[in-house]
Amino acid sequence: MKIRDVVLTPVAFADAPLLNVMGVHEPFALRSVVQVACDDGVVGLGESYGDAAFLGEVRKVLPELAGHDIFDLPGLKRIIARTLAGTVLTDEHGLIGGFSIRKTIASVYSLFEVACLDAQGQFLGRPVADLLGGKAREAVDFSAYLFYKYGAHLDAEADSWGEILTPEALVGSAQRMVDEYGFRSIKLKGGVFAPEQEIEGIRALAEAFPGHPLRIDPNAAWTPETSIRVAAELDGVLEYLEDPTPGIEGMARVAREASMPLATNMCVVNFGDLEPAFRARAIGVLLSDHHFWGGMRDTQALSVACESFGVGLSMHSNSHLGISLAAMVHVAAATPHLTYACDTHWPWKTADVIEPGVLNFAGGAVAVPDRPGLGITLDQDALARAHEDYVRCGLTKRDDVTYMRRYTPGFEPNTARW
Ligand SMILES: O=C([O-])[C@@H](O)[C@@H](O)[C@H](O)[C@@H](O)C(=O)[O-]
Numbered sequence: 001m002k003i004r005d006v007v008l009t010p011v012a013f014a015d016a017p018l019l020n021v022m023g024v025h026e027p028f029a030l031r032s033v034v035q036v037a038c039d040d041g042v043v044g045l046g047e048s049y050g051d052a053a054f055l056g057e058v059r060k061v062l063p064e065l066a067g068h069d070i071f072d073l074p075g076l077k078r079i080i081a082r083t084l085a086g087t088v089l090t091d092e093h094g095l096i097g098g099f100s101i102r103k104t105i106a107s108v109y110s111l112f113e114v115a116c117l118d119a120q121g122q123f124l125g126r127p128v129a130d131l132l133g134g135k136a137r138e139a140v141d142f143s144a145y146l147f148y149k150y151g152a153h154l155d156a157e158a159d160s161w162g163e164i165l166t167p168e169a170l171v172g173s174a175q176r177m178v179d180e181y182g183f184r185s186i187k188l189k190g191g192v193f194a195p196e197q198e199i200e201g202i203r204a205l206a207e208a209f210p211g212h213p214l215r216i217d218p219n220a221a222w223t224p225e226t227s228i229r230v231a232a233e234l235d236g237v238l239e240y241l242e243d244p245t246p247g248i249e250g251m252a253r254v255a256r257e258a259s260m261p262l263a264t265n266m267c268v269v270n271f272g273d274l275e276p277a278f279r280a281r282a283i284g285v286l287l288s289d290h291h292f293w294g295g296m297r298d299t300q301a302l303s304v305a306c307e308s309f310g311v312g313l314s315m316h317s318n319s320h321l322g323i324s325l326a327a328m329v330h331v332a333a334a335t336p337h338l339t340y341a342c343d344t345h346w347p348w349k350t351a352d353v354i355e356p357g358v359l360n361f362a363g364g365a366v367a368v369p370d371r372p373g374l375g376i377t378l379d380q381d382a383l384a385r386a387h388e389d390y391v392r393c394g395l396t397k398r399d400d401v402t403y404m405r406r407y408t409p410g411f412e413p414n415t416a417r418w
Pocket residue numbers: 018019020095096189217219265316317318319
């Protein structure tokens with residue numbers, strides 16, 4: 001089963017004005033879609049980041065792939081490592097930790113690994129979860145991912161969520177997500193307002209949704225002292241506290257005092273970070289993400305490492321489309337040590353590039369598709385529209401800070417200031 005052709009399509013899809021420590025989401029989120037065409041008319045799908053720097057690295061790899069056997073994944077990794085030797089992508093938005101050569105290779109490899117596994121599954125007539133060792137669960141739990149947000153993008157009409165800036169509005173948005181998707185766990189993206197205000201938001205959610213596990217993630221906006229204070233105030237309320245403060249050392253300081261586990265997708269972002277983080281007992285939960293942890297099989301290896309050291313596993317999300325959701329579902333299903341509901345930005349998007357009907361939420365969970373490969377079908381017309389949006393929107397990277405300055409001139413990200 002050889003690769004005959006690879007088509008890379010940058011796409012953009014409408015995103016809501018969601019707030020975080022870096023600013024506010026722009027009107028479009030960028031992604032990339034690859035179609036890896038192989039023998040017998042099989043086409044494997046992959047999805048990842050869509051910023052120009054990432055696309056540039058992926059484009060370097062494309063000419064090297066023709067003729068490669070889709071069952072030779074170590075060989076695929078070698079081609080990518082050789083082709084990208086020495087390149088370090090920079091993290092365009094600062095919310096998934098630093099980049100390194102290893103993480104750059106892991107990110108580019110992941111895009112093609114997913115597509116090759118999809119193609120392998122189609123060729124063999126088995127779902128990707130089976131190729132990863134089999135399903136440890138039939139359906140994968142996700143959390144309601146709440147954001148503070150503006151009611152509308154600049155010069156645009158309000159979206160269906162409206163403005164979410166108060167505890168009452170937060171509860172309203174959580175109610176909508178729980179009603180529409182059945183989520184149990186609820187996560188609040190913090191780092192937007194002073195911690196006292198965000199504690200009020202969490203308390204309102206705890207009151208409105210008794211028994212629903214709660215999390216807050218200020219993306220390292222707080223000092224260790226503030227984090228310890230917030231942890232004390234939310235004792236007994238949070239299932240975990242995500243990235244309250246920057247760095248393994250700062251997290252370890254907070255972890256020594258906090259009653260709940262600390263989680264991260266910022267200070268432990270590749271395998272080299274595990275030893276110092278585990279040694280310092282900085283985290284109780286790791287948020288995996290196959291997009292930058294080196295694909296689905298390395299995500300499973302990560303899970304084994306976490307289990308061995310008594311660390312829980314959850315899953316991180318950025319704005320994404322259905323190919324990524326399918327990959328998240330398959331790898332999560334085939335990863336026995338997955339101890340928390342996964343994050344997803346899914347409810348915030350209004351369009352997709354896959355045909356609907358396969359990835360459905362019930363009781364907050366998505367059943368693992370039992371069709372071959374990822375089990376999804378690319379909608380070529382929707383892909384073409386999303387590519388037109390990419391060209392039309394003119395964005396080449398995610399820049400929440402600059403966009404925020406158009407709402408609030410002089411805005412500066414508050415990382416570790418509170
Ligand atoms: O979409 C966002 O604004 C999130 O803040 C995202 O960029 C983060 O990477 C992520 O969801 C997180 O958990 O830190």
